[in-house]
Amino acid sequence: MAIPARDIVKGPPELKGLTRGALEQLFLLLGEKKYRAHQLYDALYINRLESIDEMVVLPAALRASLSETYRMQSVALQQIQHSDDGTKKFLFELYDGRSIESVLIPTEKLDDAGKPYRLTLCVSTQVGCNLGCKFCATATLNLARNLTAGEIVDQYLQAQAHSEEKITNLVFMGMGEPMQNYDNVMAAVEIFTDQRTDMIVPRRVTISTAGLIPGIMRMADEGKLIKLAVSLHATTQGVREKLMPIAKKYTLSQLGDALEYYYRKTHKGVTFEYILFDGLNDGPDDVKRLAKLARRFPSRINIIPFHQIDFTAPVGFAAELRPTPPDRFEWFLAQLRAEGANVIVRSSSGLDIDAACGQLALSGGH
Numbered sequence: 001m002a003i004p005a006r007d008i009v010k011g012p013p014e015l016k017g018l019t020r021g022a023l024e025q026l027f028l029l030l031g032e033k034k035y036r037a038h039q040l041y042d043a044l045y046i047n048r049l050e051s052i053d054e055m056v057v058l059p060a061a062l063r064a065s066l067s068e069t070y071r072m073q074s075v076a077l078q079q080i081q082h083s084d085d086g087t088k089k090f091l092f093e094l095y096d097g098r099s100i101e102s103v104l105i106p107t108e109k110l111d112d113a114g115k116p117y118r119l120t121l122c123v124s125t126q127v128g129c130n131l132g133c134k135f136c137a138t139a140t141l142n143l144a145r146n147l148t149a150g151e152i153v154d155q156y157l158q159a160q161a162h163s164e165e166k167i168t169n170l171v172f173m174g175m176g177e178p179m180q181n182y183d184n185v186m187a188a189v190e191i192f193t194d195q196r197t198d199m200i201v202p203r204r205v206t207i208s209t210a211g212l213i214p215g216i217m218r219m220a221d222e223g224k225l226i227k228l229a230v231s232l233h234a235t236t237q238g239v240r241e242k243l244m245p246i247a248k249k250y251t252l253s254q255l256g257d258a259l260e261y262y263y264r265k266t267h268k269g270v271t272f273e274y275i276l277f278d279g280l281n282d283g284p285d286d287v288k289r290l291a292k293l294a295r296r297f298p299s300r301i302n303i304i305p306f307h308q309i310d311f312t313a314p315v316g317f318a319a320e321l322r323p324t325p326p327d328r329f330e331w332f333l334a335q336l337r338a339e340g341a342n343v344i345v346r347s348s349s350g351l352d353i354d355a356a357c358g359q360l361a362l363s364g365g366h
């Protein structure tokens with residue numbers, strides 16, 4: 001998939017974001033031994049050192065030459081906002097002065113040691129987004145550029161450094177559409193899921209897409225071990241087009257076929273994200289159609305309450321969107337379950353700091 005040309009960041013190249021293979025290649029070009037590349041890899045992602053000077057395992061001359069050419073920091077932490085429910089929202093400044101956000105969400109449920117059962121980091125993949133989903137605050141920012149692999153990996157490194165507990169899950173559901181930045185996202189995934197880095201196991205990494213079929217097909221063909229989630233939000237082509245303009249290019253019918261292909265190739269199920277909107281996608285026919293789609297392959301449906309994005313001053317159709325009232329919300333869940341669907345309700349963690357689903361917009365996401 002083509003990556004927009006504007007993802008190029010001026011300035012010294014980054015070390016973070018380089019995979020083990022990429023570092024080997026780089027050191028080959030520099031005339032350095034392969035094991036030196038492995039030492040740098042360990043320093044970046046296992047020891048998680050923050051400066052080249054600290055990498056005393058490397059010879060001084062090599063450290064000096066790396067320092068002259070490369071930079072270590074990919075994102076600079078500007079602010080952490082704390083929610084009453086334990087969620088943290090991180091604001092990062094990028095090398096070109098732009099900003100992005102990540103959200104760290106603990107589960108309410110605690111384990112035997114009194115720690116959160118899961119700690120999930122939601123990372124951004126682009127600065128802004130050009131897909132224009134009507135319910136999403138990030139859409140109001142437009143797309144500035146793709147994030148580099150280093151900027152994606154560094155969101156994790158910085159968030160982990162500011163968390164007492166180990167991050168257990170990673171979701172690509174922050175600002176941006178991951179499939180539009182496929183190569184950088186997958187380079188970051190390779191680092192995250194490398195056993196040596198002890199970051200995240202593949203089955204606990206989820207890529208969430210608005211339904212970009214070429215990316216889904218590529219994930220299927222490459223046999224990725226990570227999980228796939230799809231922002232569905234409608235059961236008819238007409239409603240989906242209104243909510244998510246990208247549906248005009250990749251139709252609901254084509255999306256269903258692509259997901260079936262994905263399942264046949266990977267033997268992995270799919271998670272559907274479904275925000276309930278009052279009177280728009282929460283009727284009896286929607287229940288039937290959603291359950292029918294979910295039966296085509298193993299799947300789970302995440303039902304998500306709509307979080308108002310009034311702080312972005314939405315206009316037109318976006319301004320008309322309202323959350324489904326609580327009694328109808330419960331009715332919809334019960335009906336879907338009665339149809340045999342595997343349904344869970346996504347929590348509204350971080351709502352008080354505008355960090356809930358769809359609210360990341362730099363005071364956005366899937």
Ligand code: SF4
Pocket residue numbers: 129130131132133136137138139174175176177210231364365366
């Ligand atoms: S929901 Fe995701 S794809 Fe849609 S506009 Fe927001 S960030 Fe972009």
